[in-house]
Each structure stands twice: as C-alpha cells, then as structure tokens.
Amino acid sequence: MKLIYEKSQPGRRGIGVPGTEGLEVPDVPAELRRETPPRLPEIAEPEVLRHFTELSTRNFGIDTGFYPLGSCTMKYNPRVNERLVGLPGFAQLHPLVEDDAAQGALELEWHLQQILLEVTGLDAVSLQPAAGSQGELTGLMLFHAYFRDRGEDDQRRKVVIPDTAHGTNPASVTMAGYELTPVKTDARGNIDVEDLRGKVDEHTAGLMLTNPSTLGLFDENIEQIGRIFHDAGALMYYDGANLNAVCGISRPGDMGFDVVHINLHKTFSQPHGGGGPGGGPIAVRDILEPFLPVPIVARDGATFRLDYDRPKSIGKVRAFSGPFGVFVRSYAFMRSYGPGLREMSEVAVLNANYLLAKLKGAYELPYERLCMHEFVLSARGLKREHGVSALDVAKRLMDYGFHPPTIYFPLVVPEALMIEPTESEARETLDAFCEAMLAIAREAVDEPEVVHSAPHSRPVRRLDEVRAAKNPVLRFRFEDHPEEQGAGDRQLEAQKGA
Amino acid sequence: MSYLSLTDADREQMLATIGVSSVDDLFRDIPAGVRFERELDVPPALTEAELQRHMEELAAKNVVDEICFLGAGIYDHYVPAVVDAVLQRGELLTAYTPYQPEMSQGVLQAIFEYQTAICELTGMDVSNASGYDGTTVAADACFVAKHATGRSKIVVTEATSPQVRQVVKTYAPGFGLEVVEVPHEGGATDPDRVRASADGAAAVIFQQPNFFGVLESAPELAAAASDAGAMPIAHVDLVSLGVLEAPGAYGCAMAIGEGQSAGNAMSYGGPHYGFLAARNDYVRRLPGRIVGETVDADGNRGFVLTLQTREQHIRREKATSNITTNQTLLALAGLVHLSLLGPQGLRELGETCMALAHHAKTELQAAGFELAFPERATFKEFAVRTGRNAREALTRARARGVYAGYPLGRDYPGLDDALLVAVTEKRTVDEIARLVEALA
Numbered sequence: 001m002k003l004i005y006e007k008s009q010p011g012r013r014g015i016g017v018p019g020t021e022g023l024e025v026p027d028v029p030a031e032l033r034r035e036t037p038p039r040l041p042e043i044a045e046p047e048v049l050r051h052f053t054e055l056s057t058r059n060f061g062i063d064t065g066f067y068p069l070g071s072c073t074m075k076y077n078p079r080v081n082e083r084l085v086g087l088p089g090f091a092q093l094h095p096l097v098e099d100d101a102a103q104g105a106l107e108l109e110w111h112l113q114q115i116l117l118e119v120t121g122l123d124a125v126s127l128q129p130a131a132g133s134q135g136e137l138t139g140l141m142l143f144h145a146y147f148r149d150r151g152e153d154d155q156r157r158k159v160v161i162p163d164t165a166h167g168t169n170p171a172s173v174t175m176a177g178y179e180l181t182p183v184k185t186d187a188r189g190n191i192d193v194e195d196l197r198g199k200v201d202e203h204t205a206g207l208m209l210t211n212p213s214t215l216g217l218f219d220e221n222i223e224q225i226g227r228i229f230h231d232a233g234a235l236m237y238y239d240g241a242n243l244n245a246v247c248g249i250s251r252p253g254d255m256g257f258d259v260v261h262i263n264l265h266k267t268f269s270q271p272h273g274g275g276g277p278g279g280g281p282i283a284v285r286d287i288l289e290p291f292l293p294v295p296i297v298a299r300d301g302a303t304f305r306l307d308y309d310r311p312k313s314i315g316k317v318r319a320f321s322g323p324f325g326v327f328v329r330s331y332a333f334m335r336s337y338g339p340g341l342r343e344m345s346e347v348a349v350l351n352a353n354y355l356l357a358k359l360k361g362a363y364e365l366p367y368e369r370l371c372m373h374e375f376v377l378s379a380r381g382l383k384r385e386h387g388v389s390a391l392d393v394a395k396r397l398m399d400y401g402f403h404p405p406t407i408y409f410p411l412v413v414p415e416a417l418m419i420e421p422t423e424s425e426a427r428e429t430l431d432a433f434c435e436a437m438l439a440i441a442r443e444a445v446d447e448p449e450v451v452h453s454a455p456h457s458r459p460v461r462r463l464d465e466v467r468a469a470k471n472p473v474l475r476f477r478f479e480d481h482p483e484e485q486g487a488g489d490r491q492l493e494a495q496k497g498a
Numbered sequence: 499m500s501y502l503s504l505t506d507a508d509r510e511q512m513l514a515t516i517g518v519s520s521v522d523d524l525f526r527d528i529p530a531g532v533r534f535e536r537e538l539d540v541p542p543a544l545t546e547a548e549l550q551r552h553m554e555e556l557a558a559k560n561v562v563d564e565i566c567f568l569g570a571g572i573y574d575h576y577v578p579a580v581v582d583a584v585l586q587r588g589e590l591l592t593a594y595t596p597y598q599p600e601m602s603q604g605v606l607q608a609i610f611e612y613q614t615a616i617c618e619l620t621g622m623d624v625s626n627a628s629g630y631d632g633t634t635v636a637a638d639a640c641f642v643a644k645h646a647t648g649r650s651k652i653v654v655t656e657a658t659s660p661q662v663r664q665v666v667k668t669y670a671p672g673f674g675l676e677v678v679e680v681p682h683e684g685g686a687t688d689p690d691r692v693r694a695s696a697d698g699a700a701a702v703i704f705q706q707p708n709f710f711g712v713l714e715s716a717p718e719l720a721a722a723a724s725d726a727g728a729m730p731i732a733h734v735d736l737v738s739l740g741v742l743e744a745p746g747a748y749g750c751a752m753a754i755g756e757g758q759s760a761g762n763a764m765s766y767g768g769p770h771y772g773f774l775a776a777r778n779d780y781v782r783r784l785p786g787r788i789v790g791e792t793v794d795a796d797g798n799r800g801f802v803l804t805l806q807t808r809e810q811h812i813r814r815e816k817a818t819s820n821i822t823t824n825q826t827l828l829a830l831a832g833l834v835h836l837s838l839l840g841p842q843g844l845r846e847l848g849e850t851c852m853a854l855a856h857h858a859k860t861e862l863q864a865a866g867f868e869l870a871f872p873e874r875a876t877f878k879e880f881a882v883r884t885g886r887n888a889r890e891a892l893t894r895a896r897a898r899g900v901y902a903g904y905p906l907g908r909d910y911p912g913l914d915d916a917l918l919v920a921v922t923e924k925r926t927v928d929e930i931a932r933l934v935e936a937l938a
Contacts, residue, residue, distance in 0.1 A: 001603075001607070003607065003610070003611060003614075004611050004837055005611070005614065008840075012840070013838075013839070013840045013842055013843050014578075014580070014837060014838030014839070014840065014843070015578050015580075015838040015839060015843060016843075017839070017843055017846040017847045017850055017923055018850055018923050018924075019846075019850065020849055020850055020853040022927075023853040023854065023856070023857050023927075024853060024856060024857070025849045025852060025853045025856075026852055026853070026856045026875070028713070028741055028742065028852075028875070029713065029875060031715075031717055031743075032713055032715075032716060032717075032742055032743055033741065033742070033743060034739065034740065034741055034742055034743050034744065034845075035743075036744075036747075037740070037841040037842075037845065038615075038618040038619045038739065038740070038744070038841055038844065039618050039841065040615060040618060040619075040836050040837065040839065040840050040841045040844060041837045041840060042840040042841070042842070043837060043838075043840070045580060045838060048580055048834065048837050048838055049580050049583060049584070051837075052580075052584040052587070052590075052608070052830075052834060053584075053587065055590070055603075055604035055605075055607055055608055056584075056587035056588075056589040056590050056604050057589065057604070058603040058604040058607070059589040059590055059593055059601070059602055059603065059604030059605050060589060060593060060601040060602065061588050061589045061590065061591060061592030061593040062588075062592040062593075063588025063589065063591070063592045064588065064589055064592075067594065069594055069597070072594050072595075074592075074594055076501055077591070077592050078501065080546050080549060080550065082586060082591075083550070084549075084550070084553045085765070086582075086763075087553065087554065087557040088557070088562055089554075089556075089557025089558055089559070089560040089562055090557050090560065090765065090766065091763040091764070091765050092562040092574075092763065092764060093560045093562055093764060093765070093766040094566060094568045094572060094574065094764050094766070094901070095572055095764065095766050095767030095768075096568055096570055096571075096572070096904055097561065097568065097901065098892075100561075101560065101561035101564075101896075101901075102560055102561075102766065103559040103560065104555075104556040104557055104558065104559030104560040105556075105560055105766045107556060107559065108556050111541070114540075115540050115541075118538055118539050118540055119538065119540075121534075130630035130631065130634065130768070130769075130825075131630065131821075131822065131823040131824075132822065132823065133810070133820040133821060133822045133823070134630065134634070134820075136820065137672070137820060140672070141668070141672065144671070144672070166810075166811075166822075167809070167810035167811040167812070167813075167814045167817070168810050168811075168820045168822050170810070170814040170815035170817075171810035171813070171814060171815060171817040171819065171820035172820045173815060174815045174816070174817070175641070175669075175672055175673070175819065175820055176672040177671065177672040177673070177674060180815045217527070218525075218527045218528050220527055220529060222529065222532060223529055223531055223532060246528075247538075248534060248537070248538045249525060249528070249533070249534055250525075250528050250532050250533055250534055251532075251534050254532050254534065255532045256532075263823075265823060271591045271592050271827075272592070272593065272594045272595070272823070273590070273591060273593070273825075273826050273827025273828075273830075274590055274591075274593040274594070274595070274596060274602070274604075274605035274608075274609075274826045274827060274830070275594075275595045275596065275605065275609075275627065275628075275787060275823065275824050275825075275826030275827070276595075276628070276769075276823045276824040276825045276826045276827065276828070277768070277769035277823070277825050277827060277828060278823035279769075293668070314668055315664055315665075315667060315668035316633070316661060316664040316665050316668055317634075317665060317668055317669075318630055318631050318633055318634055318665060318768075319571065319631050319632065319633045319661045319662075319665070319756075319767060319768070320572075320661070320766070320767030320768065321766070321767060322767070322768060323767075323768035323769035323770075324765050324766035324767055324768055324769075325763075325765045325766075325768060325769050326768070326769055328553070332549055332553060334540065335541060335543070335544050335549055335552065336499075336501065336543060336544060336546070336549060337499065337501075337543055338540060338541060338542045338543030338544070339537045339538045339539075339540055339542070339543070340499055340543055341538055341540070342537070342538060343499060343502070344499075344501075344502070346521050346524075347502055347504055349521075349524050349525070350504070350509065350512055350513070350516075350521055350524060351504075351512075353512075353516045353518075353524055354512040354515055354516060356516075357515050357516045357517065358515065369527065370516075370518075370524055370526070370527065372527075394598065395598075395600065398598070398600055398601060403598065403601055404598050404601075406597070409811070423501075423502055424501065424502075424503075425503065426503035426504070426508075427503070427504060427508040427511070427512065453795070455600050458600040458601065458603075459600075459603050460599070460600055460603055460794040460798060460800040461600070461794040461795035461796050461798070462600065462794060462795045463599045463600065463792055463793070463794050463795075463800045463801075463802050464792045464793055464794070464795075465599075465792065465802050465804070467792045467793065468790040468791065468792035468802045468804040469790070469804050469805055469806070469807070472781065472790050472804060472805060473790055473791040473792075474610075474613060474623075474624050474625075474781070474788055474789070474790050474791075474804075475610070475613050475614040475617045475623075475624065475625070476610070476611070476614040
C-alpha cells in the first residue's frame with residue numbers, strides 16, 4: 001500500500017481555511033519567515049478518508065476479534081463512551097476556564113476520584129499522570145518527598161523490584177534517581193521471601209510490585225511482605241496493570257500498599273488507540289497525601305474546584321488536571337457496572353482459568369496453580385522437540401484470526417506465552433481460541449514449516465525487524481522517490497527558477 | 499450486565515472444566531486477611547440510556563457557549579469531520595501498541611507518516627511516535643540532553659509556558675538536573691542573557707512563538723545556546739510552522755511541542771499529544787516508540803517498532819525512558835488534520851490566525867487599550883492591558899458572553915492587569931468586535 005506522501009499531487013487540498021479578505025496579514029520578520037514549505041501531502045478529502053480507511057483494514061483491534069495480549073487487558077470498549085466524550089460540554093471545554101465554568105467536568109473528576117479510592121482502599125488520589133509508567137514515576141517522586149520530609153531521603157536510595165516486573169518499573173526507578181535492588185521469584189511464583197529479607201533495610205525506600213504478578217499469580221505471602229517493608233520504615237508501590245483481576249475482591253490498600261497507579265486504559269476500558277492514550281491516576285495512603293501533584297479536585301458542599309494550594313506538593317507532572325477525555329470514558333464504564341465491577345473481575349478470572357485448564361496439556365505450565373486474570377504458558381517443549389518457538393506460535397495464531405498473546409515475557413519463563421482473555425469474551429470465542437492453540441501444537445509436530453513461515457493470511461508476511469534496527473529508515477525519504485516528489489520541492493524549484 | 503456474555507450454563511460448564519465448584523474457589527490463593535468481604539460502595543449501575551442522560555447533565559454544567567479567546571497552550575482550532583471518522587474506525591481505536599507488526603500495519607504506517615510530517619514541519623531528522631503532552635516532552639528532552647552532553651544544568655526561558663516549566667522542575671531532581679530560568683524583557687528573551695546563563699548547560703529550552711504569543715529572535719537564541727555547547731531546544735506550535743521557520747533550519751538540536759492545535763478537541767486539557775523530534779545525532783537516545791521501515795519475507799515494504807534497545811521492555815533500568823503507552827491515536831488525529839491541510843492550507847491557517855489576531859490588536863488599541871508588549875511581533879496570541887485587574891476584566895467580559903483570555907498575573911507578577919488573548923481561525927471580525935465591547 002502506498003504512503004500518503006506517494007499519493008500527493010501538487011495543487012490538491014483536503015480542507016479550506018477561512019480567508020483573510022479585508023484583513024491585513026502582518027509581515028513575519030524575514031529571519032523568522034519560512035521559505036521552504038513542509039512537504040505535507042496534497043490530497044482531496046475523499047482520498048484522505050479512503051487512505052486512512054484502508055490503513056484501518058490492515059489493523060486489528062478488539063472490535064475486530066479476540067486479543068488475549070497478556071498484561072494489556074484488551075477488553076471491550078463500549079461505544080456509548082465515544083459518543084459521551086464528544087458531547088460539546090466536554091469536548092469544547094478549555095482547560096484553563098475558571099472553575100465555575102467547569103463544574104460538570106470537576107464533578108465528574110471528583111466522582112471518579114471517589115470510585116478509585118473505594119476500589120483501591122486508599123485515602124487520596126491524583127488524576128494527573130498520563131499513563132501507568134508516569135504514575136510509577138510520580139509514585140517514586142512521592143517516595144522522595146515523603147522521605148525528604150522525614151530527613152531520610154539521602155539514606156534511602158534503593159527500590160526493590162521482583163524479576164517478574166514490567167520493564168517500566170526498573171526504568172522508572174532510574175528516572176526517579178533511585179537504585180534498583182532485584183529480588184527473585186520462588187518455586188510457586190511468589191516473591192522469594194528469604195531472598196527479600198536480606199535485601200530490605202534502612203537504605204530501602206520501598207518495593208514496586210504487581211499483584212497478581214505478571215505470571216498471573218496472587219502473591220500468597222503479601223501480608224508478610226508488607227510487614228517486612230513497613231517494619232523497615234519503607235513504602236510499598238502497587239503497579240495496577242493487573243487490577244482487572246481483583247476489583248471488589250481484594251484491595252491494594254488492604255494488602256498494605258501505600259501508592260497505587262490505576263491503568264484506566266486497561267481495567268477501566270479507555271480504548272488504547274494503537275498505542276495510547278492512557279490514564280494513570282495514583283491513589284495513596286494519608287501519609288503521602290500532602291505530596292500529591294497539583295491540582296487535586298476538591299469539593300466544597302455542592303461546588304467543586306481545582307486545589308493548587310498544596311505547599312508540600314511535588315508540583316505538576318503534566319499539563320492541566322489530566323487527560324479528561326479518558327476520565328469521561330472510564331467514569332462512564334464504572335457507572336455502567338456499579339458494584340458489579342466485582343463480577344467483571346470474577347468473569348475475567350473465570351475465563352482465564354477456563355483457557356488454562358484446556359491448554360495446559362498441550363503447552364507447559366511453569367507454575368501449577370490456579371491463575372488470576374491471566375496465565376503464562378511455555379512453548380519450551382515445542383521448541384526443543386520440534387523447533388517451533390513462542391514467536392512461531394504467535395504468528396500462526398494470526399492465520400486462525402486471533403491476535404497473539406504477549407510473548408517472551410515475563411523473562412523468568414523461557415518461550416513464554418502470556419494469555420489474558422478479559423471478561424469480555426463469549427465461551428464460544430474461548431473455545432475457538434483453544435482449538436486454534438491445540439491445532440498449532442499438532443502442526444508443530446506434523447508440519448512445522450507451516451508454523452515457521454506464518455503468518456500466511458495477513459497483508460504482510462513476517463517482517464524483518466533486525467534490518468529495521470540496523471539500517472533505520474524512520475521517515476519517508478522524498479529524495480529517494482523523485483517520481484513521488486511533493487509540492488514543496490516543486491515550489492522550491494519554481495522559486496529558484498524565478 | 500450487557501458487556502458480559504457468559505450464561506449460567508456457561509459458568510457451570512467452565513467451572514466443571516476447571517475442576518472447581520464455584521467462582522469463589524478461583525480466589526483461594528488470596529489470603530483471608532486481604533479479601534474484600536463487602537459490596538463495593540460505588541454509585542449504582544446505569545443502563546445505557548440512563549448513562550447518556552447522566553452524562554448530558556454533567557456536560558450541561560460546563561460553560562462552553564462563551565466566545566473563546568482563551569489559549570495559553572490549548573487552542574480553539576477547527577477539527578475536521580474526517581478526523582472524527584478516522585478515529586472512530588474500531589480497528590485503529592481499539593488496538594493495542596503494535597507489538598505484532600503483521601496485525602498492526604495500519605497503525606504502524608500511520609505513525610511512520612506522522613513521524614515524516616513532524617520531521618517536515620520541524621526540519622528535524624527523526625521524530626518519536628508521540629509523548630504525553632507538550633509539557634512532558636520538555637522533561638523528556640532534558641533527559642536526552644543530560645545524557646548527550648554529560649552536563650547537569652537546564653536553562654529555560656521565563657517566556658516559556660509556565661506549565662512546561664513546572665513539569666520540567668518536577669522531573670529535574672530525579673534526573674539530577676538543576677533548572678535556571680532566564681527572565682523576559684518586554685515580552686521577549688534577550689539572546690545575550692541566554693548566552694550568559696548557557697555556560698555549562700546541557701540544553702536551552704525556549705518557546706517560539708513564546709507564551710505571550712511574541713516571536714522570539716529564535717535563530718539568535720539557538721546560536722547563544724550552541725555557542726556555549728548547550729543543545730538548543732525549541733518548543734513550537736505546529737500550526738505556526740507553515741509561516742514560521744522550522745527549528746531545524748536555525749540550528750536547533752531538538753524540537754518539541756504540544757500537538758493539540760492539529761487535530762484535537764480542547765477536551766478540558768486532554769488527552770492530547772506531545773511531539774518530540776531531533777537531529778540524527780540523538781536518535782539512539784530518544785524516548786518512546788519509533789517506527790521504522792523494513793521488508794517482509796517476500797521483500798515487500800512493511801513497518802515495525804524499531805530501535806527497541808532504547809526501551810524499557812528490553813533495557814529495563816538502562817532504558818532511555820519508561821514510556822510505554824503514548825498518545826498514538828491523538829497523533830493520528832494530527833496527521834489526518836495536517837494531511838487535509840497540506841502545505842498550502844497550513845500556511846493559510848497561520849496567515850488567517852495572524853491576520854485576525856492583528857485585527858483584534860488594532861481594534862483594541864483603537865478602543866484605547868494598550869498592548870503589554872507593543873513593540874513585539876506576534877503570531878495568534880498577544881497580551882493586552884485591560885486597565886484594571888485582569889481577572890475582574892475577565893469576569894465583566896464573561897457576563898457579556900465573551901471569554902476574553904487568560905489573566906497573566908497568575909504566572910507573571912507585574913502583569914496583573916494583562917490578559918493573554920488568543921485568536922484562532924474560528925473567530926470572526928464580528929466576534930472580535932464583541933471582545934472589544936466586552937472589555938470596554
């Protein structure tokens with residue numbers, strides 16, 4: 001398929017702009033004036049729409065089919081939420097209006113805060129962070145602020161992270177200026193408590209933990225782990241990526257966590273948009289509330305306001321009060337479930353265990369336990385005996401019409417296939433997925449070449465990622481395609497000629 | 499619950515397959531002490547029709563019918579209908595990050611096209627797939643600059659958006675960076691003062707047009723930074739780049755900014771997208787996703803996420819940033835809008851904004867108002883002295899149906915009487931007349 005730049009023809013345009021008749025267009029000082037036009041596409045409106053429609057047909061979303069991408073919680077995104085976010089009272093509201101002009105938005109944000117507090121079992125919330133990883137970084141900034149306030153910031157430099165953690169956790173630790181202390185996983189998939197004991201002391205700022213873990217397992221020793229950290233005067237951070245397993249079932253605050261981020265684009269159904277947007281609010285225990293980023297949405301009787309007057313705040317981590325459109329969708333999603341959010345998590349866990357029960361004969365199960373909302377299988381046996389890797393299984397699933405699971409993660413499981421069905425799926429869909437997984441396991445024995453060379457049914461065959469990284473081509477190079485030359489070049493040549 | 503498919507019969511059969519007798523049994527690994535034993539105390543469930551009504555009631559409590567001259571970083575530009583149509587394609591809207599490229603060629607190609615557009619507009623060699631917003635990309639740029647130069651000071655002009663400066667200051671301690679601000683003089687930044695501060699700095703961040711809408715002597719600011727060995731970083735408005743010179747053409751190392759002006763509704767501040775582009779020298783230090791071109795097994799062109807050895811899921815604590823989720827859908831909206839405009843439309847959009855803003859300035863001056871920075875050339879925004887406290891002036895104007903601007907005293911002591919007035923292509927000559935009346 002052509003790039004939009006390869007469809008460009010000089011003189012075409014896709015939308016008009018109100019003119020300047022009767023107005024003076026002031027001069028831009030010569031040294032600041034643009035001389036070479038940017039080579040944007042020149043295309044009429046119908047072809048612009050068709051271009052992006054064609055792109056959409058080369059993509060796969062939850063609207064298209066089953067998307068069991070582990071740790072990503074690809075659940076149904078209700079269509080009504082898209083209509084609601086477009087209401088003019090929301091979409092056309094400027095973020096810097098005075099609070100009296102934004103009472104509906106602030107009321108929505110305040111209710112969202114309250115629901116997040118109830119679900120997490122904590123005391124205060126900031127809606128600011130733009131995504132889970134920014135929530136992590138913000139949480140670690142709160143660690144610093146809390147210990148600085150207690151005169152312990154210079155002493156407490158270490159953050160403990162298990163080897164099953166998402167890569168964002170260690171990356172956030174570095175960005176926040178902390179040092180990483182890794183801790184092992186035990187034979188049941190829990191944190192290795194003995195390894196942990198030797199690593200937590202007066203130099204420890206805290207723990208970052210996902211629970212259930214990226215193995216889809218609830219840490220059976222969570223209460224003991226909480227005591228180890230709190231007895232050492234350290235804090236506990238909960239990575240909320242897997243919160244979809246435990247809404248209304250177990251709360252991070254009750255587990256002992258002091259800071260939690262919530263991925264609104266996972267548990268609370270903000271569509272992920274091919275990479276974003278997300279939302280990563282953080283909820284905290286009362287001891288951390290003074291340090292939360294500004295602003296906080298406060299309520300005075302029947303009116304709501306943005307509270308910037310928080311002298312111990314760490315400051316701002318993004319513009320304005322947060323990604324409001326994300327809040328609209330997530331709040332609408334929560335209001336559709338009400339207290340039934342518990343049933344949402346129950347069904348997510350039921351669906352995952354059903355898949356696990358049906359697949360564990362054909363693929364290796366590294367930890368023989370019931371799972372929570374997701375589970376990790378290993379294709380190690382297929383690899384060893386038939387040369388078929390987790391990557392091959394993933395690519396072959398595409399031919400059966402399914403998005404592959406997360407692969408090669410978590411790192412503690414070789415040839416990992418991490419499967420998260422979510423609550424959204426019908427039993428028939430789960431059955432069809434299992435049939436495909438079992439069929440691929442048979443193909444690995446009978447005709448491995450079909451699996452190795454998959455996918456066979458997508459718009460492209462398997463892509464050469466090594467080549468992309470070795471010889472990076474990161475933008476369209478007009479100069480390599482003189483036959484597709486954009487208008488900018490021609491205008492420039494015309495100017496030169498003149 | 500209409501979002502759930504399982505029937506009672508399904509549940510029975512599934513539990514039997516699993517080999518447990520109830521759903522509760524599935525949670526037996528959760529210690530009794532941390533189980534939540536009551537019902538969640540949250541508002542009751544609503545049907546879709548009830549939800550629609552509830553949300554309409556909330557939306558109706560917001561005031562969006564005053565004529566909008568408010569900007570200060572987020573602008574009331576027109577968003578074309580085709581943008582909405584593309585964003586509502588479920589295959590794009592409801593996809594995850596394109597980890598599996600064969601399932602995701604649509605999004606990957608769109609990001610590649612977006613990166614191309616950002617490079618063209620900014621005059622840079624490479625763009626990432628987007629950052630959270632116009633503030634966080636500034637913090638990202640500081641991280642790049644620190645590691646590229648080995649220096650630990652960031653200079654930022656006071657005429658850069660207050661929100662950008664606040665976010666940079668929040669991030670800086672964790673990065674081990676000190677932040678120094680250079681004051682403005684009469685609404686613009688003196689290159690000599692930048693030169694004096696830039697000694698030993700990793701980067702100099704300035705905004706063009708600056709927060710007051712004023713056109714800075716950007717090439718001189720960039721030169722002042724470069725002379726001191728600091729990376730010049732321009733924070734720019736995409737909508738201005740049809741008429742204003744590209745940062746790459748005047749020596750900047752990076753260009754960053756808030757993308758909302760292209761393709762995004764104001765939406766009370768988000769979600770929007772930040773863009774971040776750089777010279778090739780910095781490509782392996784850039785934060786976030788980057789899409790590259792490659793070929794498939796048959797030799798046909800395709801696109802993948804690339805240079806992933808920079809990223810958190812590979813490099814973990816040695817990554818160039820922790821970014822995972824970004825703002826792809828909003829960046830796609832920007833690409834669609836820019837594709838509709840084309841080079842000619844973008845230039846006209848800039849000229850129309852400038853012409854209308856110039857008209858508003860002229861009319862306000864004719865009515866006896868003084869400009870805060872009368873000597874300065876501006877783009878689509880300017881500061882006007884209201885002759886009284888600007889918040890009072892705003893309240894009076896709002897009573898007449900005009901949201902007249904942003905009171906600058908909130909961030910700049912000494913400008914308590916000044917309003918920052920933004921004029922986009924959506925405003926009309928008649929609406930500008932109402933602005934003048936409303937402030938009188």
